[in-house]
Amino acid sequence: MDERVPADQTGWVDTRSELLLAAERLFALHGIDGVSLRQIAAAAGQRNVAAAHYHFGDKAKLIGAIFTSRLAHIDQRRAELLDQARASRQDEDLWSLCDVLARPFAEQAARPGSHYARFVARLYEHAGHTIEALPEYGLTGSAEEVVGLLGKLLAERLPGPVAQYRVELAGRLLITGTADLEQHAERTGGLDEQRLLWLTDALAGLLTAPAR
Incomplete structure (x- = not known):
């Protein structure tokens, strides 16, 4: 029996x-603590309410799988941009x-059906607004x-200490x-380049503002 189901973002998965x-999507919309594995299985169209538990074991492992699911593509794109920056001495x-740093994440966020950036924001909030609380995920x-x-x-x-903070x-x-x-x-249906430029300006301004 073919267990594949249609998805707007990726076709047949x-x-x-x-x-x-x-x-x-559900974690992005309702928060990490606001969604159960049963609700996820139902939203995915699964008759077996234990489907998420079967495939991932528990919520923590599912969260880790979501977090890492986009990273390879984002990392590859960022590596390409870094190579270009080096080639142009930037x-x-x-x-x-x-x-x-920002553009590959923003490009992923602009893909049709993506809730990844909002999921990461919810995860960051859940972890107490600190990257150090997520050591198992780390930086790519x-x-x-x-x-x-x-x-x-x-x-x-x-x-x-100022630079680290x-x-x-950032x-x-x-x-x-x-x-x-x-x-x-x-x-709007796509990446707003002007808003991305504003975000990049804000990041650069935050990092370079004089220390008192």
């Missing part, structure tokens, strides 16, 4: 993928690095590399700002 899409320009290779380059540039401008604040802004871009894209 298997049950596990359909559960991921349903969970991403890898020491802070604004350009902020664009490299390209993101870690870009953050490292930003750290080197900031070390030339700001005291260490600014990077943490992470918060990136997550919440991209969630806003995703919601806007859902209404």
Whole structure:
């Protein structure tokens, strides 16, 4: 029996993928604590209410699977942009690095049917607004590399504790700002480049503002 079900975003997908899409959407809309595995199975069109438990084990593993499901594509795109920045000698320009960091996440957020950025924002809120609370997920290779380059540039401008705090604040802004871009894209049907530029400006401004 063919267990595939239709999905607007990806065409025909298997049950596990359909559960991921349903969970991403429900968590994004209702929060991490506002959704049960049974509700996710029902939203995915599964007659077996234990389908999510069968495929993922528990909610924590499902959340981890959603979080990592988009990362390979985002990481690849960011690596491409970083290579382009290096080729044009923009890898020491802070604004350009902020664009490299933000654009792949924003492009994912603008894809039809995406709730990923809003899911990440909900997860971040659930974790107490700190990346350190999510060590099992970590940064992808390209993101870690870009953050490292930003750290080197900031070390030339700001005291260490100030630079570290600014990077943490920039992470918060990136997550919440991209969630806003995703919601806007859902209404308008695509990525708003002007809003992405404003977000990148805000990230760069936050990182480079003089310390008192």
